Amino acid sequence: MLVYMSMHNDVSFIIDLRLNLYEHQSTYNPNLPLRFFMYAADIYSDLTKDENLYGTKAIQISPPKFVIFYNGEAEQPDRKILRLSDLYTVPDTCPSLELTALMLNINKGRNEAIMEACKTLKDYAEYTFRVRTYAKELPIESAVERAITECIREGILSDFLSRNRAEAKKVSIYEYDEEKHMRQTREEGKEEGIQEGRQQTKLEAIKKMMKALNITAEHAMEILEIPENEQEEYLSKLPK
Incomplete structure (x- = not known):
């Protein structure tokens, strides 16, 4: 029952000799193919622990299928394919290792x-x-x-x-x-990023003005109308 999936949100089982791994997500996560890969590796390791992996006999394993049930509030299409190769540091048109997961809204x-x-x-x-x-x-x-x-x-x-x-x-x-907590955390992180960007822009402006006009940091901040209660923070980040 999906009502419980926020607590136990990964499910694996075998149907018709196929390994099915289902995940429920209320937040979109592009890293799920990597997580599925790790889950599958653990499952196959457990299923073959009594087999001779170094022998000449081929060991049969169940083919996997990966499905994500998404019911988050952020807009997503009805169906979307997530690929492990999308996470590679360099593009690979024919990846040696691939995993595809179907996300259903x-x-x-x-x-x-x-x-x-x-x-x-x-x-x-x-x-x-x-x-x-x-x-x-x-x-x-x-x-x-x-x-x-x-x-x-x-x-x-x-x-x-x-x-x-x-x-x-x-x-x-x-x-x-x-x-709600995750949404607030993302929003707070976004706001912190914006604030940091503004501070960095002001810091660069102070440095350029000091160099161009050959003036002190205090004088530059006065010209830029930076409030006195913020000036100490910028002074701590400027070269002595």
Whole structure:
């Protein structure tokens, strides 16, 4: 059940002699092909631990398939192929080692053919959509409670939510808070980067003015109208 995938978000199993590795992501991650490669290496190592890898007999292994279920808020296409070779430091038109992963957008209104074929997945998308929608106006606890109550009443994940109401609520709140924290962290990082860029631009302007006019740093900052409470920080970064 995907409601639990934020806690246990990697799943592997063998169907029809094929190794299937599924991952659930609420944040787009271009590094998943590399992570899948590491997961697969560990799994194959475990599956062949009793085999003679140095012998002349070919050891049969299950062919892998990698799928990512994405339901983040950042816009992504219905289907997207992520490749290990996209992460290589230099382009390689014919990589000796490749891994491709299919990312499926499972948000409400996306990949409708898949959603119609799998009611549980469609219900999960509807439930997630309601939690996020209500959380824009209500405290997250109230938003989750309202979404759960409505979904049970309307037959959306009703059996699961009825049996596991308390745990589903707890995990949903955790997942939402985790997403919110990650969004805030990215926004704060972006703002810090902008601020650092502005400071570096001012620092370069101070240096150029000092050199061009043969004046002190203090005089240059006065001309550039840099506030006094910021001047000490720039002085510490200028050559003595």
